[in-house]
Structures are given as structure tokens and as C-alpha cells.
Amino acid sequence: MAIKRAKTMEDIARLANVSKPTVSRALRNSPLVTEETRRHVLDVATKHGYVINRNAQKLRESRANTIAVVLDFSSHRENRISDPFIFNLLAGVSEALGQRDQDLLLCSPAHSSVESLGSITTSRGADGIIFLGEGGRRDDLIALAERAVPFVVWGAVEKTLPYCAVGSDNFQGGFLAAKHLLDQGRSRFLFIGDTHHAEINLRRQGFIKALSEEMGARAANLVVSDMSLDDFSYGASHRAATEMVKGPRPVPDAIFAASDTAAMAVISAFRAAGLSVPEDVSVVGYNDIPASEHFHPPLTSVRQDVHVAGALLVEKLMLAIEGRSPQSTMLETRLIVRASS
Amino acid sequence: MAIKRAKTMEDIARLANVSKPTVSRALRNSPLVTEETRRHVLDVATKHGYVINRNAQKLRESRANTIAVVLDFSSHRENRISDPFIFNLLAGVSEALGQRDQDLLLCSPAHSSVESLGSITTSRGADGIIFLGEGGRRDDLIALAERAVPFVVWGAVEKTLPYCAVGSDNFQGGFLAAKHLLDQGRSRFLFIGDTHHAEINLRRQGFIKALSEEMGARAANLVVSDMSLDDFSYGASHRAATEMVKGPRPVPDAIFAASDTAAMAVISAFRAAGLSVPEDVSVVGYNDIPASEHFHPPLTSVRQDVHVAGALLVEKLMLAIEGRSPQSTMLETRLIVRASS
DNA sequence: TAATTTTTTGAAATGGATTTCATTTTGGAA
DNA sequence: TTCCAAAATGAAATCCATTTCAAAAAATTA
Numbered sequence: 001m002a003i004k005r006a007k008t009m010e011d012i013a014r015l016a017n018v019s020k021p022t023v024s025r026a027l028r029n030s031p032l033v034t035e036e037t038r039r040h041v042l043d044v045a046t047k048h049g050y051v052i053n054r055n056a057q058k059l060r061e062s063r064a065n066t067i068a069v070v071l072d073f074s075s076h077r078e079n080r081i082s083d084p085f086i087f088n089l090l091a092g093v094s095e096a097l098g099q100r101d102q103d104l105l106l107c108s109p110a111h112s113s114v115e116s117l118g119s120i121t122t123s124r125g126a127d128g129i130i131f132l133g134e135g136g137r138r139d140d141l142i143a144l145a146e147r148a149v150p151f152v153v154w155g156a157v158e159k160t161l162p163y164c165a166v167g168s169d170n171f172q173g174g175f176l177a178a179k180h181l182l183d184q185g186r187s188r189f190l191f192i193g194d195t196h197h198a199e200i201n202l203r204r205q206g207f208i209k210a211l212s213e214e215m216g217a218r219a220a221n222l223v224v225s226d227m228s229l230d231d232f233s234y235g236a237s238h239r240a241a242t243e244m245v246k247g248p249r250p251v252p253d254a255i256f257a258a259s260d261t262a263a264m265a266v267i268s269a270f271r272a273a274g275l276s277v278p279e280d281v282s283v284v285g286y287n288d289i290p291a292s293e294h295f296h297p298p299l300t301s302v303r304q305d306v307h308v309a310g311a312l313l314v315e316k317l318m319l320a321i322e323g324r325s326p327q328s329t330m331l332e333t334r335l336i337v338r339a340s341s
Numbered sequence: 342m343a344i345k346r347a348k349t350m351e352d353i354a355r356l357a358n359v360s361k362p363t364v365s366r367a368l369r370n371s372p373l374v375t376e377e378t379r380r381h382v383l384d385v386a387t388k389h390g391y392v393i394n395r396n397a398q399k400l401r402e403s404r405a406n407t408i409a410v411v412l413d414f415s416s417h418r419e420n421r422i423s424d425p426f427i428f429n430l431l432a433g434v435s436e437a438l439g440q441r442d443q444d445l446l447l448c449s450p451a452h453s454s455v456e457s458l459g460s461i462t463t464s465r466g467a468d469g470i471i472f473l474g475e476g477g478r479r480d481d482l483i484a485l486a487e488r489a490v491p492f493v494v495w496g497a498v499e500k501t502l503p504y505c506a507v508g509s510d511n512f513q514g515g516f517l518a519a520k521h522l523l524d525q526g527r528s529r530f531l532f533i534g535d536t537h538h539a540e541i542n543l544r545r546q547g548f549i550k551a552l553s554e555e556m557g558a559r560a561a562n563l564v565v566s567d568m569s570l571d572d573f574s575y576g577a578s579h580r581a582a583t584e585m586v587k588g589p590r591p592v593p594d595a596i597f598a599a600s601d602t603a604a605m606a607v608i609s610a611f612r613a614a615g616l617s618v619p620e621d622v623s624v625v626g627y628n629d630i631p632a633s634e635h636f637h638p639p640l641t642s643v644r645q646d647v648h649v650a651g652a653l654l655v656e657k658l659m660l661a662i663e664g665r666s667p668q669s670t671m672l673e674t675r676l677i678v679r680a681s682s
Numbered sequence: 683t684a685a686t687t688t689t690t691t692g693a694a695a696t697g698g699a700t701t702t703c704a705t706t707t708t709g710g711a712a
Numbered sequence: 713t714t715c716c717a718a719a720a721t722g723a724a725a726t727c728c729a730t731t732t733c734a735a736a737a738a739a740t741t742a
Contacts, residue, residue, distance in 0.1 A: 049463075122347060
């Protein structure tokens with residue numbers, strides 16, 4: 001008996017008594033084929049369980065209908081804290097791609113340089129790339145923009161960027177947070193976050209801006225301090241916050257953390273030191289991850305809509321692939337006020 | 342000027358004054374080519390920024406070196422609660438695949454039936470499939486096992502399963518939880534979880550088993566009750582728990598929730614009703630998601646090692662792809678005891 | 683040096699779907 | 713009924729890397 005080989009288009013053509021091109025056209029709903037023929041071919045194809053060979057198809061069409069999504073798991077893994085926000089964003093992107101019938105190739109930059117990631121497109125494995133986070137490699141991304149590789153980035157949006165970025169309006173987010181804390185009558189402010197990340201830095205700037213505007217209005221009794229961290233992680237935030245409450249300087253009564261994860265860490269550290277939230281300290285986080293709603297106390301947070309974000313990233317990437325140059329976009333942020341502030 | 346076209350192997354061959362096969366061999370480190378020739382070809386290739394066309398390659402070799410990972414985002418999305426565990430598992434799988442130089446095609450069953458997912462392999466888009474969760478479609482999976490599609494599943498491990506599954510030892514996990522709660526001297530037990538999921542059901546069985554063993558030993562004053570939920574979500578768990586504390590029957594003093602998310606919901610509901618954890622009620626969760634450590638109170642939980650799980654899933658899938666039939670495996674679970682119990 | 687073996691190299695076939703362009707068939711007009 | 717335009721179909725070329733197998737070159741032996 002002959003070895004069972006997957007059916008090819010040629011096989012179906014033979015079985016349906018038509019030619020290869022006709023099968024191709026029938027399957028692709030081309031108007032160049034009679035309704036009758038199409039139905040017949042489709043029948044034969046389904047009866048024999050034919051599935052098209054996507055590799056052959058991709059080779060012929062130069063389009064892969066596949067998008068590479070680059071997501072840095074590794075940094076998360078090491079801390080054993082995965083900011084769920086990025087995963088939700090991935091879900092958003094996944095859904096948007098699904099709607100457009102695009103496959104999603106998930107890549108980890110840990111295993112390949114941005115440089116080599118770029119070749120994912122030239123190698124036709126994917127038509128374009130979505131970077132979920134700059135991952136501190138902005139220079140690489142800028143370099144990548146020089147080469148004709150279609151890609152978009154979730155991250156900080158700045159006018160000078162040579163590539164298309166989508167991100168929440170971090171400045172506005174920080175601004176909102178500060179306004180809210182000011183409304184609570186707080187006066188000793190602390191920002192927590194790794195300002196090496198452009199996004200985080202913008203949050204801080206918005207925060208500072210709102211405070212300094214107020215400086216003029218109110219008799220300036222505002223204290224602003226910073227706590228820079230090397231990473232997003234819960235652990236780092238917790239340690240830093242614990243140090244801080246032990247320290248000599250006056251303990252802040254209003255904290256804006258650049259992520260909900262960090263906010264939770266800080267609250268936990270403060271509580272351990274006998275301070276209570278929100279009585280002694282108001283805390284505002286960022287991202288409004290699912291857990292925030294259920295934290296104790298429920299966390300006030302700046303929300304970014306991952307659904308919209310995902311759809312937007314995909315939409316813009318599609319434009320880029322078609323050779324057009326999509327504009328960067330900042331997404332409105334919204335302050336979700338809960339008990340922590 | 343001619344349109345700039347991506348360089349093909351033929352171009353490189355011409356530029357290097359060798360033939361196409363030689364280029365192919367040089368790039369693939371075949372021993373059939375002189376060291377000198379190889380170096381020369383490599384030089385030319387890198388100088389002209391040549392990248393291989395993976396589609397052509399995949400077409401020729403029948404192996405795609407790509408694994409499809411099926412992950413149901415949608416159920417998570419709707420609840421706006423994404424159990425981070427599954428994402429961590431994804432990270433584990435991603436890493437394991439990266440180490441083996443396999444691409445990861447992320448698929449969402451929402452957009453395609455399991456049936457059609459199966460054709461991902463026959464269409465040569467992927468060599469095999471990893472299902473991250475049965476997603477309540479066990480029948481489909483069983484049907485898929487009939488067809489010669491290499492796949493493995495993260496989920497319940499049962500001897501009768503016609504496919505290879507990897508999962509934590511859910512029975513043991515439940516058993517451990519019960520033992521622990523018994524050790525605390527608790528007597529009114531409650532299990533919370535959607536027993537439609539085989540995994541969850543096993544957790545419940547282990548839980549019950551440990552309790553009934555004790556029944557004999559201790560003067561049986563144990564109350565065991567169940568709370569079945571339609572989904573994993575925080576919201577559903579919270580509502581159910583709120584109902585329960587209002588209800589007439591004696592409130593349990595020991596709860597085993599089938600997920601950390603549910604555990605958190607329950608704690609929050611109980612606390613809202615004036616009960617305190619762990620004084621009035623001990624609570625044990627499952628998965629030991631990152632947030633559990635930082636919850637208030639920190640959550641006792643049954644831990645599953647996502648790293649090991651990811652590696653194992655990949656390893657077994659590779660075997661399956663090679664035509665061998667890998668065994669299912671249960672992973673040891675470990676109880677991480679924290680303040681909630 | 684001639685003959686033989688071993689090592690390198692290349693021409694052509696292969697994988698499977700799509701597209702171009704020519705050919706056949708059909709429908710309508712004359 | 714004949715002829716022309718339109719529609720449907722098919723033969724062959726194409727996409728690009730790999731493999732087979734034959735040929736050429738180099739190394740070895742007689």
C-alpha cells in the first residue's frame with residue numbers, strides 16, 4: 001500500500017475532474033469560477049478532508065497573514081511577578097488579530113535580538129511586528145525603523161519617535177493621579193517607579209506638573225519626592241517602601257505608583273509599618289489590573305483600555321504593512337477611584 | 342531602476358560564484374562543504390543582508406518548527422479577570438519552545454473550532470499543538486486524538502484519556518489542602534469551584550478523600566459542603582460567597598477554593614460580612630499566583646511549577662511529533678502555607 | 683604516471699499553491 | 713445559423729530552498 005500522503009490541490013483537482021487553478025479559485029471564492037463548479041469542488045475537498053498547505057500558499061503570495069508579537073516574558077518570570085496588564089494587552093491584540101484573520105506568532109526577545117527579530121518579516125515568517133513594551137531597547141527600535149520593517153510599539157508616545165507607537169497618555173495619567181491626591185488634601189507626595197522607562201517617566205512628569213501648578217495656588221507646602229526602582233517588581237517596590245518608612249524624612253501621605261503591582265507592594269509595606277491606607281496615606285496605582293479591584297483596600301488606579309489598545313495596535317500595523325505611515329496615538333486614561341485614596 | 346526585491350539564495354549563489362545548493366549547505370553548516378567555501382558564502386550572505394525565506398524552507402522540509410499554543414483568552418476577557426496562572430504557564434511554554442528553537446503560534450479557540458485547530462497541523466502551519474486548558478471541550482480533544490494530530494494538553498490527567506496530558510496532581514493538591522485545614526483543627530469545610538472542569542473536580546475529590554479518612558479517626562463532626570460555580574471568575578465567586586454568609590446554614594470555618602482568584606473573592610466577601618481570616622475561617626487557594634503572596638492576608642495556596650510544566654509539555658509534544666506516544670504526567674504539588682490559614 | 687577512491691560541487695527535480703496568458707466554452711447579437 | 717464578445721477553464725511559469733544524483737576535482741594508491 002502506498003504511504004498515506006496529505007492530499008494536495010492537485011489531488012483534489014483530479015478527484016473533481018477539474019484543473020488545479022480551478023480548485024484554487026473555487027476555494028478562494030474567486031468570481032472566475034461557476035457557482036456549480038465551486039460547489040462541486042468544495043464538496044470533493046471537504047469530503048477528502050483537504051486542507052490547504054499554508055506554507056506553499058505563503059510562499060506564493062508574498063503575504064504571510066501572520067503578525068509577530070514580541071513580549072518579554074523573561075523579566076517577569078525572574079521576579080515571579082507578571083504584571084497582568086501586559087497579558088491583558090496580549091489578549092486584546094490576539095482578539096484584534098483574530099478578527100482580521102491574522103495569525104499571531106509570539107516571540108520572546110530573550111531568545112533573539114531586536115535586530116534578528118526584524119528579520120522575521122524579511123524572512124516572510126510574519127508581515128509585521130507588534131512590540132508589547134519597549135523593553136528598554138528604544139535604540140534598537142529606532143534602528144529598526146530605518147529598515148523597512150513594518151512594526152508598531154506599545155509604549156511611550158513621543159513626537160520625535162521615528163516609529164509608530166500607541167500608548168496611554170501617561171502624562172495625563174500622572175496628572176489625573178496628582179489632581180486626585182491634591183483633592184484629598186494631601187501634601188507630602190511620593191512617586192514610585194522606574195523612570196528609565198519612558199512611559200513611567202511621563203507619568204512622573206504629569207504628576208509633577210499637576211503638583212507644581214498647585215504650588216502657585218496653594219501656599220506651597222508640598223513635598224515631592226521620588227523613589228526610583230530598577231524594575232517593576234513587587235519585591236523591589238516592597239523593599240524600597242520598607243526602607244522608606246524606616247528612614248528619617250517625613251513619611252509621605254500621598255503616593256502615586258507607576259503600576260498597580262508596585263502600589264500593592266507599597267501598601268503592604270506601609271501597613272506592615274503600622275500605617276493605614278487610606279487614613280494615613282492615599283495611594284494611586286496604574287493600569288487598573290483585575291486584582292486591584294479586589295485588593296484590600298481596593299486600589300484607586302489609572303485605567304488603560306486594553307481592548308481599544310489592542311485594536312489600535314493591529315489597525316496601525318496593518319496600515320504600516322500596506323506601506324502607509326500610521327500616526328502614533330495616545331489613549332485617554334481614566335481614573336478609577338476606589339478606597340485606597 | 343529595477344524594483345528592489347529581497348535577495349534569494351540564487352542571488353547569493355551568483356554573488357559568491359557558487360551554486361545554489363552550495364549556499365544552502367554552507368548556511369546549514371553541512372559537512373559537505375569546505376570550510377573555506379562556507380566562510381566565503383557566509384560573508385557574502387551577511388554582507389548583502391540575506392535572510393532565508395522561511396516559507397520556502399518550510400514548504401520544502403515538511404517540518405514547520407512551529408508549535409501552536411491554544412489559549413482561551415475570551416473567557417478571561419469577559420470577566421475582566423484573567424487568572425494569571427495560565428499566563429505564567431504560557432511564559433513557561435514560551436521559554437521551553439525558545440530553547441528548542443521552535444516558533445510559537447498563539448491561537449485562540451474563540452475564533453476557530455477545535456476541529457479546525459486540528460487542521461493547523463495538517464496545513465503545515467504548525468507541527469503540533471499545546472492546549473493550555475481543556476476549556477470544557479474534552480470531547481473535541483478526544484475526537485482530535487483519533488486523527489493523527491500531535492498534541493498535548495495541560496489539564497486533568499486521567500488514565501483513560503486517549504491523549505497525552507500534563508497537569509498538576511489535582512487530587513493530591515486537594516488532599517494536601519484538606520490535611521492542612523484539618524491540622525488547624527477546623528471542622529466545617531467548604532469546597533468552592535466549578536466541578537464541570539475535570540481538574541477542579543479532582544481537587545474536590547482529593548479534598549473529600551482526606552476529610553473522609555479523618556472521619557474515621559476523629560469523632561465525626563465534620564461538615565462538608567460544596568459551592569459550584571459556573572466559572573472561575575472573581576465576580577461569580579464573590580457573589581456566591583456573599584450569598585452564603587447571609588444564608589442560614591452554619592458558616593464554614595475552612596475553605597478550599599479551586600483557584601487563588603476565587604479564594605481572594607471569598608475572603609473579600611467574608612470580610613465584608615464581618616468575618617475575619619484566618620481567625621474565623623481558614624482559606625486555602627490553588628495555583629499560588631504571584632498576587633497571592635501579597636494579598637491581605639497572604640494566601641495559603643497549592644503551588645504548581647509552571648516552569649517545569651512548560652518544559653514538560655514541550656518535551657512531550659516533541660515526542661508526539663516524532664511519532665512516539667508520550668505518557669501523561671502528573672506534577673507534584675506543594676502547599677505553600679501563609680497567613681490565610 | 684595511471685588508476686582508484688574520496689571529497690566538492692552543480693544541474694535538475696521537488697514541495698504545493700497562485701498567477702498569467704492562451705484556449706475553450708457559452709451566451710448573445712446579427 | 714453564423715459570428716463575436718464574454719465567461720470559464722487549463723497549461724505552464726512562478727515563488728524559493730532542499731535534496732538527489734551525476735559530474736568534476738582533489739587526494740590516495742598502485
